[in-house]
Amino acid sequence: MTDHKHEWPLWEIFIRSKNGLEHRHVGSLHAVDATMAIENARDVYTRRMEGVSIWVVQSSNITASKPSAMGELFEPAADKVYRHPTFYNVPDEVKHM
Amino acid sequence: MILGHRLSELCGHGPNLETDIALTNISLDFFGQVRSYFNYAAEVKGDGLDEDKVAFLRSEREYYNCILVEQENTDFAYVIVRQFLFDAFHKSLLEQLSESSDQTIAAIATKSLKESKYHLRFSSEWLKRLGDGTEESHARTQGALNDLYVYSHELFEETETERAMKEAGIGADLSMIKNSYYPFVHKVIEEGSLNVPGSAERIARGKHGFHSEKLGYILAELQYMQRAYPDMQW
Numbered sequence: 001m002t003d004h005k006h007e008w009p010l011w012e013i014f015i016r017s018k019n020g021l022e023h024r025h026v027g028s029l030h031a032v033d034a035t036m037a038i039e040n041a042r043d044v045y046t047r048r049m050e051g052v053s054i055w056v057v058q059s060s061n062i063t064a065s066k067p068s069a070m071g072e073l074f075e076p077a078a079d080k081v082y083r084h085p086t087f088y089n090v091p092d093e094v095k096h097m
Numbered sequence: 098m099i100l101g102h103r104l105s106e107l108c109g110h111g112p113n114l115e116t117d118i119a120l121t122n123i124s125l126d127f128f129g130q131v132r133s134y135f136n137y138a139a140e141v142k143g144d145g146l147d148e149d150k151v152a153f154l155r156s157e158r159e160y161y162n163c164i165l166v167e168q169e170n171t172d173f174a175y176v177i178v179r180q181f182l183f184d185a186f187h188k189s190l191l192e193q194l195s196e197s198s199d200q201t202i203a204a205i206a207t208k209s210l211k212e213s214k215y216h217l218r219f220s221s222e223w224l225k226r227l228g229d230g231t232e233e234s235h236a237r238t239q240g241a242l243n244d245l246y247v248y249s250h251e252l253f254e255e256t257e258t259e260r261a262m263k264e265a266g267i268g269a270d271l272s273m274i275k276n277s278y279y280p281f282v283h284k285v286i287e288e289g290s291l292n293v294p295g296s297a298e299r300i301a302r303g304k305h306g307f308h309s310e311k312l313g314y315i316l317a318e319l320q321y322m323q324r325a326y327p328d329m330q331w
Contacts (some may be wrong), residue, residue, distance in 0.1 A: 029114070030113065035222060036223075036226070039219055040115035040118075040119065042215075043115065043118050043119040043122050044114075044115055044118050044119075047122065
């Protein structure tokens with residue numbers, strides 16, 4: 001197997017910013033392995049202090065829902081008002097709800 | 098600065114987007130460090146000097162960089178090997194300078210050390226992968242190593258200035274750095290399944306102002322704007 005750049009695996013990059021609680025997906029890049037993927041992500045996606053933590057996942061490890069199935073997966077939830085806790089008054093002291 | 102310039106020549110020419118950005122980031126890191134040092138030097142010397150004059154208006158014999166950093170970007174293997182041989186030295190140098198009795202130098206070194214640790218990580222990881230990679234990457238990297246290793250000794254040749262600085266507690270002790278440099282470098286080279294080149298050394302007196310012809314070409318590009326338009330302002 002040659003490491004011609006077209007054959008380097010693709011990695012999805014997730015960065016957590018300094019004030020953030022979760023890692024967000026910021027893009028993808030090619031790298032030979034996980035260590036290099038983290039270094040490349042640091043160089044490409046944190047140049048302007050966008051983040052303090054990096055997760056890399058090989059794209060082939062991600063299973064995504066099909067856009068064509070959007071209808072059956074998500075639309076039924078649209079008209080089920082009773083699933084939302086909107087009928088309760090949340091006291092002011094409970095901050096993170 | 099000269100190494101930063103060599104890296105900047107790669108802008109847009111890297112083997113792929115990620116390494117192009119990584120190498121030019123390293124170049125920017127170097128220029129950031131250089132600005133701090135040159136500003137300080139200009140302040141210490143006085144005489145109406147500023148960082149730009151120090152950077153751009155010296156003649157060839159007034160540059161004291163080592164010969165290693167003048168070497169060309171022949172191919173990616175050369176870029177990585179040159180970077181690695183320099184980074185392994187630079188990190189140890191900065192560790193010592195962080196304890197300098199001169200506050201400004203200690204401050205610059207402490208900040209630069211973080212950058213240098215990353216540079217060393219980057220170049221050693223790449224060196225190992227190139228050595229352990231395909232037959233072609235291994236052959237090219239071994240070739241680059243054989244060509245560039247002969248310049249590494251100059252990093253440790255103490256000049257008059259360096260000796261005076263060491264004795265004043267301002268500068269670093271190069272022999273101490275040398276003791277850990279070669280064992281470390283050899284270990285990484287071997288991890289990349291590469292051979293440590295023999296102990297031949299090429300005569301190198303860049304630190305005394307005697308440079309290879311390559312510096313001439315570098316300076317022609319580096320100094321062009323300042324010399325064509327003296328006192329220009331952005």
